[in-house]
Amino acid sequence: MATDNCDTVNMDPAMDLLSDEDLEREAEGFKEQGNAFYVKKDYAEAFNYYTKAIDMCPKNPSYYGNRAATLMMLYRYREALEDSQQAVRLDSTFMKGHLREGKCHLSLGNAMAAKRCFQRVLELESDNSQAQQELKNAESILEYERMAEIGFEKRDFRMVVFCMDRALDLSSACHRFKILKSECLALLGQYPEAQSVASDILRMDSTNADALYVRGLCLYYEDCIDKAVQFFVQALRMAPDHDKARLACRNAKALKAKKEEGNKAFKDGNYESAYELYSDALTIDPNNIKTNAKLYCNRATVGSKLKKLDQAIEDCTKAIKLDEIYVKAYLRRAQCYMETEQYDEAVRDYEKVYQTEKTKEHKHLLKNAQLELKKSKRKDYYKVLGVDKNATEDEIKKAYRKRALLHHPDRHSSASPEEQKEEEKKFKEVGEAFSVLSDPKKKSRYDSGQDLEDDGMNMGDFDANNIFKAFFGGPGGFSFEASGPGNFFFQFG
Structure with a gap:
């Protein structure tokens, strides 16, 4: 009855002059105007007129139901939920009220509450197709929540994101x-x-x-x-x-403090301490990928200072695994590769850096690595003579004298054919090395990585005996004579 829906409330005093029938008629007029604006999708105006209708007749469930529908179109689901709940409080058999309450719960992600609302509709009307479909949606959300919880526990975060995307398709305001x-x-x-x-x-x-x-x-x-x-x-x-915020805050402060301690120790030249501090920092939070990448790179820098080059390379690799575009880690690893004469790997890293940042400095580093790689593929004449790359002319001569006499074929005439062949090979290499390193022009070209064939020197036709004769000189001959078992000395004629 009209009197049930339009009990007096705290309204404009002018309304006291209107009868319940007048109030109901006025409220219905506002509702109709609200409906017209709703059809035109002018939801803000529809909301205003439904509110006027409610002010006239605050106990009419349909007015709350209509305003709830409008609020839902305005994405104001929490307010819509309150109106739909008020509608079903006024009339527990109001199906549209139960449906809208369920839809609001669903949009806000309260699937269990939504499920109860749709079940109530089906109690009132068992074949209500909308309630049946929405009940399925609520059950789907509950399943996505369950799967997401399992995924999070297993740290399968991609699965959680997938489940939440599906759930948000149905619960957009959650x-x-x-x-x-x-x-x-x-x-x-x-x-x-x-x-x-x-x-x-x-x-x-x-x-x-x-x-x-x-x-x-x-x-x-x-x-x-x-x-x-x-x-x-x-x-x-x-x-x-908020436990997660508290833990993250504690980890952040601890990580910052430990990293800064490591940086200070490094600047002070206390490399062993810096290495330990960076190692401690790496245990604080395995999930902090970017900071940990920097810590691995910092520890690699310390490791290179401590000549722990293999460990430094491993740390750089770990940093790159965490951050594939971390240029500093590639540069540090490439430097370590250069120091350990792993030139192929150094070139690969410098190429990666130059592709990322085409600077003159990076181009120079790449070219230098390529040169060292090229040089590494030829015979190392310094190693053949057993001298340093900065050896003096006298040191090179002394080294040749020692190695030439050691590997001269006459000295190994009683050895097996295989051993003789090996010693002949070494004797020839010693001669090649001396021929190049004793000639300033050839040495310069060799050190710069240039091809010696450009000087007309064909190592395939090289005769080590000519170098030997020229070095030892003298008009007389030379021979190896035994001075005791296994001992020989060189004698000039």
């Missing part, structure tokens, strides 16, 4: 699903996308502790630790029992 998705995006290293989701929520609710935490997490993983701590602290102000 902040909880968006937060979980953004947290997993951050853990996957997809920081811009994660920040975007968290920032959208903060624009709507600046006090959302979960969104503040995820925003801080993104900054933390991007090695912006000071800014990250500010967000974690803010999240803890909003929710003092």
Whole structure:
């Protein structure tokens, strides 16, 4: 009855002059106007007129139902939920009210509450197709939540993101699903996308502790630790029992402190201490990929200072595995490869760097590595003579005298044919080495990596005996004579 729907409430005093029938008629007029605006999709005006109708008759469930529908079109689901709940409080058999309440719960991600609403509709009308479909949607969301929970426990963050995307197709206004998705995006290293989701929520609710935490997490993983701590602290102000924010804040502060200690030790030249401090820092948070990549590279720098070159190369490799475009790690590893004469690997790393950053310095480093690689593929005449690359002319002569006498074929005349062949080969190499390193022009070309054949020197036709004779000189002959078992001395004629 009209009197049931239009009981007097605190209204404009002028309304006291209207009868219940007049109030109901006035309210119906506002409702009809609201309906007209709703059809035109002018939801803001529809909302205003439905509100006027409610003010006239605050106990009419359909007015709340209509305003709930309008609020849903305006994406104001929490307000729509309140109106739909009021509608079914006024009339527990109001199916549209139950459906809209369920839809609001669904949009907000409250699948269990939505499920109860749709089940209530089916109790009232068992063949209601809309309620049947929405009930299936609610059950789908519950399944996606279950799968996401398992995925998170297994650290299968891609699975969680997939489940949350599917759930958000049905629960577009659920902040909880968006937060979980953004947290997993951050853990996957997809920081811009994660920040975007968290920032959208903060624009709507600046006090959302979960969104503040995820925003801080993104900054933390991007090695912006000071800014990250500010967000974690803010999240803890909003929710003092936020365990994730508290742990992240503690890790961020510890990581920063340990890294700074390591940097100071390195600058002070205390390399052993720096190495240990960087190692300690690496144990704090395995999930912080970017910071850990820097820590591995820092430890590699210390390792190279300590001549732990193999360990330094391994640390650079770990840094690159965490950050595939980390130029500094490629440069450090390439330098270590150069020092350990692994020129193929050094060239590969310098090529990667030059492709990323085409600077003159990187081009020079690449060319130098390519030159050393080319030089490494020829005979190392310095090693053949057993001298340093900075050996003097006298040191080269002394080395030749020693090696030539050691490998001269006459000295090994009683050896097996295989041993004689090997010694002849070494004797020839010693002669080649002396021929090149004793000639300033050839030595210069050799040191610069140029081809000696350009000087007309064909090593294939080289005669080591001519070098030997020229070096030892004298008109007389030379021979090896035994001075005891296994001992020989060179005698001039």
